[in-house]
Amino acid sequence: MLIKKYLVKNMNEAMTRIRYELGKDAIIISQRKVRESGVKGYFKPKLIEVTAALENSKVDKKKSKKVSEVDNFKDSLNSIKSIFEKEEVKAHIDRSVEIEKPSISEKADTKKDEALKDEVKEIKELLNKVIKNTNKEKEALVAVDFLRDMDIEENLLEDINLENYEDIESFKDELKEVLKRDIEVVNKDLKGNVVLIGPTGVGKTTTIAKLAGRLALIEKKKVGLITIDTYRIGAVEQLKTYAEIMNIPFKVVITLKEMEEAINSLSGCDVVLVDTTGRSSKNTMQISELRAFIQKVNSSNISLVISGTTKNKDIDAILSGYGEINYEDTIVTKLDETTSYGCLYNIAKKSSKPISYITVGQNVPDDIKVPSKDEIIKLILGEESVC
Incomplete structure (x- = not known):
């Protein structure tokens, strides 16, 4: 069983963090009010220490679901890395052998090295692009999860591109501006x-x-x-x-x-x-x-x-x-x-x-x-x- 403790200001913050980190199957074991450590804690409002737990089977299921794509991607990277290492070792051995031997064609070796470098550079650019797109999708998923936790309908936020931000805080800042624009409050004199x-x-x-x-x-x-x-x-x-x-x-x-x-x-x-x-x-x-x-x-x-x-x-x-x-x-x-x-x-x-x-x-x-x-x-x- 996975058990985590959260130090929060209120239960709403606790529920949001628990749902995001452990998922909807998590359960709250206990909650108690505590003071922040240090002298300053005596002059501040008490915080709430919430203990939540998630069964191992559900943890494994959740992890496997979120991590499977990342693991596959890592395996691909490791495979490519091993190929490059073999190629580099082979190229190094070939160069060493040819240094020991009388070199007949230095130009051919230079062309071979340049071609290998170009291929490595091209693959690196491709990998960076894939990693960038993966990060964007991950951030978009974080934004969607946040909207669902807050019970906000996604289709109402037509002006927000869920991929157009760096982190969840910048997304919340953009969302706040939309809320200011769309929500009106009236203080009327009833008569x-x-x-x-x-x-x-x-x-x-x-x-x-x-x-x-x-x-x-x-x-x-x-x-x-x-x-x-x-x-x-x-x-x-x-x-x-x-x-x-x-x-x-x-x-x-x-x-x-x-x-x-x-x-x-x-x-x-x-x-x-x-x-x-x-x-x-x-x-x-x-x-x-x-x-x-x-x-x-x-x-x-x-x-x-x-x-x-x-x-x-x-x-x-x-x-x-x-x-x-x-x-x-x-x-x-x-x-x-x-x-x-x-x-x-x-x-x-x-x-x-x-x-x-x-x-x-x-x-x-x-x-x-x-x-x-x-x-x-x-x-x-x-x-x-x-x-």
Whole structure:
């Protein structure tokens, strides 16, 4: 069994290094907090010592897969080297013999030596070219592995040539510039009617409660709550409980007429937050029904809520299905339930919409924040973690 220890700042860094060096079959044996050695260690935050292991059979399999081509290449080099050594020895013996003997044709020997040197030079150039191409392919593979570890879709990085860099750090620098260009963050002042839409299970109701708490308790605004999520068991009671705790008006809507009446009754509020029913992005009839309710709300402030744990293929389906509703921005939830944050880039790039909020836990109203662009980029690159 292969056992390795890693000294890292956080578990996200540890997972990235373990996956890269040992592969996905590696397991974590232990983890503990330690101080950096020396006097300076007392003045720095503690590091995490992570011990990981990989079975020998899997180590051999992994090594054989990665090293086979290199071994074949080395064998070829050794074969060529031995041929050259034999030729050089033979040439040396021939020259020695001819020195001892009376030389009849020095010009012929000179031509033979020059021809041999030309052949060696040509083969060396060819080998250097092969080695250079092999290194490029190896670096490209490192970049691809990094993107997969961070859960970033490769096909979204059309501007980056994975072979056009010297090492992984230079690749990350180039990737960082692309992220700065493609990701937008909006810090908007919520007012009027605000609608949250999205599929089931992404945390819309909890996000509504967090926004209500932020607006009512921190920003001291007059807030009203409306829900049309009468399909999910306990959804109404959950939001009603939050409304009672924060002492804000709460309305339950079932029909389009009731929606109009609820909006009119809460016209005195600074902000009215509307919680909608989770709809399948594949069901066009349900999306059309949802759009009819939103039209009654008469709001241009619509946010699409997507969970950070959503698979990339499902993100495509969600963005495509909810594209009929003109949402303004996205809210990415449940980032505390994932270890990679490439979904932030995938969502921003595919939707071409700014990110307004991210949620990082279940606490109301604390675990919701307006991130900066730099914070999002550090999360995506694995330089920071939400927990």
